[in-house]
Amino acid sequence: MLYINFSQSPTALAPLAGLTDLPFRRICKKFGADITFSEMISVNALIRDSKKTFRMLKRADNEDRYIIQLAGSDIAGIIKAVEILNNMDGILGIDLNCGCPVPKVVAQDAGSSLLRDLPHLAKIVEAMKKHSNKRYVSVKTRIGFSEKTPEIIAKTIEEAGADFISVHGRTRSGGYKAEVDYDAIRRAKESVKIPVFANGDITTYEKALEIKQFTKCEGVMIGRGAVGNPWIFYQLKHNEKSVDKSFIKSVVLEHLELMREFYQDETGAVLFRKHLHAYSKSMPEAAAFRSRVNAISNVDKMQEEIENFFSM
Numbered sequence: 001m002l003y004i005n006f007s008q009s010p011t012a013l014a015p016l017a018g019l020t021d022l023p024f025r026r027i028c029k030k031f032g033a034d035i036t037f038s039e040m041i042s043v044n045a046l047i048r049d050s051k052k053t054f055r056m057l058k059r060a061d062n063e064d065r066y067i068i069q070l071a072g073s074d075i076a077g078i079i080k081a082v083e084i085l086n087n088m089d090g091i092l093g094i095d096l097n098c099g100c101p102v103p104k105v106v107a108q109d110a111g112s113s114l115l116r117d118l119p120h121l122a123k124i125v126e127a128m129k130k131h132s133n134k135r136y137v138s139v140k141t142r143i144g145f146s147e148k149t150p151e152i153i154a155k156t157i158e159e160a161g162a163d164f165i166s167v168h169g170r171t172r173s174g175g176y177k178a179e180v181d182y183d184a185i186r187r188a189k190e191s192v193k194i195p196v197f198a199n200g201d202i203t204t205y206e207k208a209l210e211i212k213q214f215t216k217c218e219g220v221m222i223g224r225g226a227v228g229n230p231w232i233f234y235q236l237k238h239n240e241k242s243v244d245k246s247f248i249k250s251v252v253l254e255h256l257e258l259m260r261e262f263y264q265d266e267t268g269a270v271l272f273r274k275h276l277h278a279y280s281k282s283m284p285e286a287a288a289f290r291s292r293v294n295a296i297s298n299v300d301k302m303q304e305e306i307e308n309f310f311s312m
């Protein structure tokens, strides 16, 4: 049975709604990401049988350690969602979102709101563990809702039976911009025996090593640092400080082709704009390129624009 080798410094691609879809996860896997997470899947949408949600669950053929992340709060609904996933192959684990700060999610008592009711969070994890037939049940959490309580949160999650935790070193109040508190991640890690992934603002090879050493976490989880920069996983796997990016054009074109295949309509090009912004960042004439691609919804046209720009 497949498993995660926590003694080998695994790297994980963080779930990023709107970015880490199947095509991008496929690219990150190709560069050596060990574990991939789906974008957060709403429990309500999943049990309503939403077509769009089922497309979001799909796994790329190279995703051998693929984890589905659920966002929800109602235990009966979560059990139903877990049972749906039990009938699907190729999923190594199910993760619970305890980090999403978005008001709509928080208003439904889901995401980071679960950090305000740890006994309820524990009951959800217990139910997931009891009903899931997958190898892992995990939790992705922040270090608190308003106050920082990383030790209590980590301990609660461990005692409820989770197999590992990913800790984003900000509170809900810290949004995505507050300074990441790596010491809080270190304290979360110290409080539990189960493996922990450190997450938050890890954007370079050097930083990943530094954070791993400082927090003593088993692995690092990278989100925004991989967008426009998926080869960060190659660097981490092969201990390389820099990579030769002369192949960037071929990666961008391959990524676009995967978008074309997966979405089969203009959505592919529209969603690809964000990736192009990231791939072209800090290149000459990037601002003009960005405004041109923002007006393109046709994949062929976008391909042409990429051919021209990345050859410069």
Ligand SMILES: Cc1cc2nc3c(=O)[nH]c(=O)nc-3n(C[C@H](O)[C@H](O)[C@H](O)COP(=O)(O)O)c2cc1C
Binding pocket: 014, 015, 016, 017, 018, 019, 039, 040, 069, 097, 098, 099, 100, 140, 168, 176, 199, 200, 201, 202, 221, 222, 223, 224, 225
């Ligand atoms: C656009 C965006 C979408 C996100 N979507 C999710 C999500 O679906 N599930 C989740 O647990 N976290 C989500 N996050 C949080 C990230 O997984 C991660 O914890 C956070 O961005 C910090 O890590 P990073 O600096 O490596 O990106 C999202 C963050 C961003 C910026």
